[in-house]
Amino acid sequence: MPPEVGETVPEFEALRCDGQTFRPRTLSGSLGEDGGVLVFFGFAFSAIAENWWKRYERYGWADLDVPVYGVGRDGPYSMNAFLRAVDSPFDLFADVDGDVAEAFDLLVEREGMAGAHTSRRAVYVLDGEGVVRDRWLGEDYISPVPTRDLEESIRGLSP
Numbered sequence: 001m002p003p004e005v006g007e008t009v010p011e012f013e014a015l016r017c018d019g020q021t022f023r024p025r026t027l028s029g030s031l032g033e034d035g036g037v038l039v040f041f042g043f044a045f046s047a048i049a050e051n052w053w054k055r056y057e058r059y060g061w062a063d064l065d066v067p068v069y070g071v072g073r074d075g076p077y078s079m080n081a082f083l084r085a086v087d088s089p090f091d092l093f094a095d096v097d098g099d100v101a102e103a104f105d106l107l108v109e110r111e112g113m114a115g116a117h118t119s120r121r122a123v124y125v126l127d128g129e130g131v132v133r134d135r136w137l138g139e140d141y142i143s144p145v146p147t148r149d150l151e152e153s154i155r156g157l158s159p
Helices: 047-058 076-085 099-103 147-155
Strands: 013-017 022-026 036-040 068-072 091-094 107-109 117-119 122-126 132-137
Touching: 013 076, 022 076, 047 068, 068 117, 076 091, 099 117, 122 147, 132 147
Parallel strands: 036 068, 068 091
Antiparallel strands: 013 022, 013 091, 036 122, 107 117, 122 132
16 A cells, blocks of 8 residues: 555655756655655656646746655656756656655556556655655546645645
């Protein structure tokens, strides 16, 4: 079962990409004092990923008081190229082997894609201790993320 509200998410280390460089970083070392947001997605450069990361920026998620990170299966060079291509202010974790998605119980086989596995779309709002304060789990790869509802929870992280 994916982590639920009130549960602590699994700690992980993955390559965090900023559009230029990548370095191994832990989740606990990446969360701000007040917490942060993890956005799990399928593939960089997919129309869905391009659309949603641009929306998160338009909706002001880059200006929130807590960091927002993406988690996807692409490698670090692809993640950095994606960030540059969409001119994104966000950092992305390269979950190359799917270990992070699997730890969150979000790793699914993509139908019709010859055994390819990616993360189920999901958004986790975490406090500074990594406890889930809100979450959204996508049932498919195209449904809209309820950003306004999640923003209330995100704003509630900061005093």
